[in-house]
Every structure is written in structure tokens, then in C-alpha cells.
Amino acid sequence: MSRASLAEAGLALTLAAVALAMAAARLSSPAPLHHPGPTLTLLHALDRDGNGLLNADELEGREPPGQPWPRLDLDGSGSLDARELEVAMTSLDPTWLLRAPP
Numbered sequence: 506m507s508r509a510s511l512a513e514a515g516l517a518l519t520l521a522a523v524a525l526a527m528a529a530a531r532l533s534s535p536a537p538l539h540h541p542g543p544t545l546t547l548l549h550a551l552d553r554d555g556n557g558l559l560n561a562d563e564l565e566g567r568e569p570p571g572q573p574w575p576r577l578d579l580d581g582s583g584s585l586d587a588r589e590l591e592v593a594m595t596s597l598d599p600t601w602l603l604r605a606p607p
């Protein structure tokens with residue numbers, strides 16, 4: 506194998522390693538929020554214990570109409586993270602946010 510061929514093979518292996526590393530990083534980290542400003546503002550406003558997640562008590566009955574708690578908790582973890590809150594904010598009628606708690 507010529508020196509040029511070895512260099513090309515080395516470059517190809519390096520590019521493949523970079524592509525694999527980028528794919529692994531994409532799979533291991535959650536996608537960024539589409540609307541981080543309003544989502545995180547609302548999350549922090551409702552997150553009374555400051556753990557970065559919303560539980561049912563912190564929502565104080567503000568669940569959107571027809572969307573009981575379990576349907577908002579997309580991963581079934583028992584709390585809403587920023588991603589789940591953003592989905593609730595953007596995929597439903599946003600006027601549910603304006604209602605006073607019961």
C-alpha cells in the first residue's frame with residue numbers, strides 16, 4: 506500500500522470516528538428546547554421546590570382541559586421536565602396557562 510493510500514485510509518478512519526462520536530453525542534443528550542425562554546420561565550415560576558421538575562402539586566390543578574397529569578408526563582417519570590412542559594405549552598391551547606388554580 507502506498508504512502509498516499511495509507512494517508513487516505515487514515516483520514517477516512519478519522520472522519521468515521523468523528524461521525525460516530527457526533528452521532529453518539531446526539532443520541533446521549535436531549536434535543537434542545539425550541540422555546541427555552543418562555544418554557545424555562547414558566548418552569549421556574551411553578552417549580553416551588555426548585556428541583557427543575559414539576560410535580561402534580563406544583564401544577565395546582567392547572568392541567569390543560571382534557572389533559573390529565575398522566576398524559577402530560579410523557580416518559581411516565583412522575584414529574585414534568587422542561588421538554589414535557591414545552592410540549593404541553595406548544596401543542597395545546599395555551600389559554601390553559603391563564604386559568605387560576607381551582
Ligand SMILES: [Ca+2]
Nearest residue numbers: 552556558559
Ligand atoms: Ca419541582
